[in-house]
Amino acid sequence: MQAKTSAATNQPSRRVRRGQSAVSLLIWFIAALLITQTLIGEDGLLDSQDVTHTYRDLAESVRKLQHENAHLRTYVRRLQKEPEAIAAIAREEFGLIHPDEILVIPRNPSLNASHEMEILNNDRQ
Numbered sequence: 001m002q003a004k005t006s007a008a009t010n011q012p013s014r015r016v017r018r019g020q021s022a023v024s025l026l027i028w029f030i031a032a033l034l035i036t037q038t039l040i041g042e043d044g045l046l047d048s049q050d051v052t053h054t055y056r057d058l059a060e061s062v063r064k065l066q067h068e069n070a071h072l073r074t075y076v077r078r079l080q081k082e083p084e085a086i087a088a089i090a091r092e093e094f095g096l097i098h099p100d101e102i103l104v105i106p107r108n109p110s111l112n113a114s115h116e117m118e119i120l121n122n123d124r125q
Helices: 002-040 045-081 083-094 113-124
Strands: none
Touching (some): 045 083
């Protein structure tokens, strides 16, 4: 009779083990789902890293634009207050001269200054 009772007591323990393993499996599955959602889901770790990189890039762009904006403000003030600055731009960018100046156009503009001096020195000799 003891054999029957021991067999009867083993039955519930197997059911308990199966129930525990099913619950354990369910818990592991839910944990895996949560970890996956945390890493690659919407607003997950990878998304937040992308947002962080985008934020850094945009902050750097803003810093560069602020620097350029300050430089342009200084340039505008200079153009408003210094007539020489406007004259320099007119000379460099548009090739303009004052009425009392004489325009000299070199024959061969590809020659550099040292080579021109050498030619002038040879002509004098």
